[in-house]
Amino acid sequence: MAALINVPSKAKRGDIIEIRTLTSHIMETGFRHTADGKLVPRDIITSFACRYNGTEIFRADLFPAIAANPYLSFFTVAKDSGKFEFEWIGDNGYSTTASASITVE
């Protein structure tokens, strides 16, 4: 599944940087019914984590009230050049990853 990540490609050491992530997911709540009355089973992303050079810097739990294609934005301090790794985990064994690199001067 597609994901859109926005991490600044360059930053000065100590800068506060914004990281924005957007991923494809239907986020089916599990509360809706089909026209013939059957319950549509829940299918959501349940957790998101971001690691910066292997260290977890942000984690979020997601719930049925969150809209489809969840957008998450958060801030961190640019310390070292390296890699951000993103992971989304959800129902029915859903798992997807993405990464982005940054150069810190």
Next chain:
Amino acid sequence: MISWRAIAVATLFTAAPALLAGEIPPDARRSGYTFMGPDTRAMQDDDTTNPGMLFVLDGEALWAKKTGSASRACADCHGDARSSMKGVAARYPSFDKSLGRPVALDQRINLCRADHQQAAPLPYESRDLLALSAFVAHQSRGIPITAGDDPQAKPFVAQGRALFMQREGQLNLACTNCHDDNFDKRLAGAPITQGQPTGYPLYRLEWQTLGSLARRLRSCMTGVRAQAYDYGSPELVALELYLMSRARGLAMETPAVRP
């Protein structure tokens, strides 16, 4: 003398609403974007927050993927979409000579699949069809709409216009009653727009997904308690064609974001 003047005045007053109603002049045409709040505009403007871009990315992957019994990808004939598909969506729905009627962009993709890829048609509003349409239409972003300029398409533009002007449903409303005569006002909490189809397929927050112009038209028809035309019906394509010709000159925005 006085009675003549009274008649003249009366004629003017009865004629005036008829003159005011109807088509929006080119310089007064406004995209639905201008009716949105700053948050939704910001969401559309930034490609990393616009959820429609997720579909464009999927469409880009599908463009290069070989499919059907011919085992050909769109890219095998059309090459790089950034040049070959530039401006194409701004001309759709477009008149098809062999069928003798206009076809919408998603129908053209399915015709291409059938004729050149020997692949099964993608269902209307399926993720793959929307993704491909969005990817193709995205290549026209910023290009002014010129659909309906083809002389062969004119009778279908006229058919679409007649449908646009025709009252229907239990509420007995025509498209024109809201989108020509009452735009900029509100229907409950929601602004009434001019109904300019500049950004389809677009991401509608209410739908939580991308949707085609046909889907939007069908939901408006359900809203006036009319029986909506089926996906792919000639009436819907004619309406799409008229709406695109009515938006002539406005820039394409695909994938737009709308509330």
